[in-house]
Amino acid sequence: MQGEEALPKPQxxxxxxxxxxxxxGKSSFLHQFCNHEFRGNFAATIGVDFQVKTLETKTSVVTLQLWDTAGQERYRSMTKTYFRKADxxxxxxxxNLEASFTNVRNWMTSVQEQVEPGTVTMLxxxxxxxxxxxxxKAVKTKNGQELAKSYEMLFYEVSAKTGANVDDAMEDLTRLLQEKEDKKMEEVLQLTEITTKKGCCGR
Structure with a gap:
């Protein structure tokens, strides 16, 4: 008799x-993460680009829908709409560019206006x-860490060119996304149990 097949992991x-x-370097980062190679000749993203990456973790198979938004000011109102329902x-x-670091606060203002409280964020x-x-370094590691801490964000320094820390950053983000979803599901189950008990036995 053959052994039972392992149950498929939830998606x-x-x-x-x-x-x-x-x-x-958003597009280069995404290309490195999805294809494990560097391309430095990306044209500026117009509007929004989209890629998909599937990861297998210990408990499930995770599909990441990765939305690469344009950084130019003229697309800002369009990209804002993509924050909605973001996990x-x-x-x-x-x-190397202090102005891009200074602008993080402006980006976070836009993000916080649109996303649900508790959305996982990473700097x-x-x-x-x-x-x-x-x-x-124009921007010291310590300054990045402090800014991320003030917004309760994960923080990584990476190289889209060499791939340094790219996978680590995305795996850490994926872990937090799963933990948040697990917590939500647990809360729903607890609420269902309480409601069921009240329905059966409450007067």
Whole structure:
């Protein structure tokens, strides 16, 4: 008699939106994460681009819907609409460009106006490779950590070019997305149990 086949893992789908100034490397980051290769010749994203990546975790198969939004000011009102129903938001800046870091607060204002409370957010400083080559960083790690802490965000410094920390950042985000969904499901089950008990036995 053959052993029982393992039950298929449950499927989960999460919508993750990428925002940040034009040129910080959102498209390159996504290409590195999805294809494990670097492309540095992306034209500026017009409106919104979309990619899908499937990850297998210990407990489930996770499909990430990755929305790459335009960083230019003229598309800002359009990209705002994509924050709605987002499970996660990644705000990216260029470690070598202080203005892109300063603008994180403006991006977070737009995000907070649209997303539901408790949406998982992550701050990502990109182009770590060029900062290390030059030996200087326009934005210090400590400043990124402090800003992320003030918004209760995850924080990573990455290189879309070398792939450094890209997978780690996305795996950490995925873990938090799953934990949040598990917590929601648990709360719903508890509420259902209370309602059922009241319906059966309450007077």
């Amino acid at each position: 989960r789908i999460f919508k993750v939106v990428f925002v940040g100034d034009s040129g910080v 996660g938001v990644i705000v990216m800046y260029d470690i 990502v400083g990109n182009k770590l490779d060029t900062a290390e080559e030059a030996g200087t």
